[in-house]
Amino acid sequence: MKKEINIGNVKIGGKNPIVIQSMTNTNTENIEETLSQINRLYKAGCELVRVSIPTFEAAIALKNITKKSPIPVIADIHYDYKLAIESIKNGAKKIRINPGNIGNKEKVKEIVKVAKEYNIPIRVGANSGSISNEFAHLSKVDALCESALKEVKILESLGFYNIVISVKSSDVKETIQAYEKIYNITEYPLHLGVTEAGTYEWALIKSSIALGYLLYNGIGDTIRISIAGDPVNEVIVAKKILISLNLRKGPQIIACPTCARTNIDVENWANILEQRFSNKNIKIAVLGCVVNGIGEGKDADIGIAGIPNGFILFKDGKIIGQFKSEEIIDVLEKYINTGEEK
Numbered sequence: 001m002k003k004e005i006n007i008g009n010v011k012i013g014g015k016n017p018i019v020i021q022s023m024t025n026t027n028t029e030n031i032e033e034t035l036s037q038i039n040r041l042y043k044a045g046c047e048l049v050r051v052s053i054p055t056f057e058a059a060i061a062l063k064n065i066t067k068k069s070p071i072p073v074i075a076d077i078h079y080d081y082k083l084a085i086e087s088i089k090n091g092a093k094k095i096r097i098n099p100g101n102i103g104n105k106e107k108v109k110e111i112v113k114v115a116k117e118y119n120i121p122i123r124v125g126a127n128s129g130s131i132s133n134e135f136a137h138l139s140k141v142d143a144l145c146e147s148a149l150k151e152v153k154i155l156e157s158l159g160f161y162n163i164v165i166s167v168k169s170s171d172v173k174e175t176i177q178a179y180e181k182i183y184n185i186t187e188y189p190l191h192l193g194v195t196e197a198g199t200y201e202w203a204l205i206k207s208s209i210a211l212g213y214l215l216y217n218g219i220g221d222t223i224r225i226s227i228a229g230d231p232v233n234e235v236i237v238a239k240k241i242l243i244s245l246n247l248r249k250g251p252q253i254i255a256c257p258t259c260a261r262t263n264i265d266v267e268n269w270a271n272i273l274e275q276r277f278s279n280k281n282i283k284i285a286v287l288g289c290v291v292n293g294i295g296e297g298k299d300a301d302i303g304i305a306g307i308p309n310g311f312i313l314f315k316d317g318k319i320i321g322q323f324k325s326e327e328i329i330d331v332l333e334k335y336i337n338t339g340e341e342k
Helices: 031-044 056-068 081-089 105-118 140-157 172-183 200-216 232-244 266-276 325-341
Strands: 005-007 010-012 019-023 048-052 073-076 094-096 122-127 163-168 252-255 283-287 302-307 310-315 318-323
Touching (some): 031 048, 031 056, 081 094, 081 105, 105 122, 140 163, 163 172, 266 325
Parallel strands (some): 048 073, 073 094, 094 122, 252 283
Antiparallel strands (some): 005 010, 310 318
């Protein structure tokens, strides 16, 4: 079990659930645009949000952003220790720094002093692009871990232990192996992610494999799915990974791949039901026909199978009845709500 860390009103590590986070891609100086994106992320299920602080204007904007954000804000800092200090004073509930590029130890010491005063954690670590040169002779996995541990030791030498660690690679196997190694040699919570995972499909595949494997094996305390584009997609994918591993409640849709026997638009109906029952902890089957449909969907709590001009509704593997397309959603809702009441 990892050490418990508080990020505002969100706890990670210990026995706490896995926390979903993402990162804005707006100009942080644009307060209205940044808050708009944060609110979209929050509505999608994001629980922590990170923003880049490349300038003092961004650090100043953080004061308004942190006051109005519905979730704790993390400040992402590189190079300038004064930006880290300003971000903490302006409401950041956690900062992400690389002590190696902040400068001499005295500058890191100044950050630590203020982080202690405000009781906020610091995330350190390494990714494919920030491996320390002194570890270049090691394997990529060992270099990632040693680079991260070097940063941890700098903070520990200053009496700071409110730490979160990441060791991200853009390679799936390296990510898995690095996190497995760091998990076994440190007590600090781990921030999971595949760095620079790519566009939607590649990011989805890489993150699902790496993070799915790690989470299944009990490794990781907070996750960020890196996807080039709209960060709301990161949150949606993160939620589905956690739901699929039974690490979070939510709807699961079982849908057949379709064939010539299909009587309905399976993809469309699956999307409709996922949206309609997004706040339910239920497994719903959407199947194109009754030939294999009911058997294939028997592990679902409830399901529908297409027939000409309508649906067969089944629950716990048993047929309930036949219904028209225009009434099936209301019927489903009735049975789902009745089941919850029981």
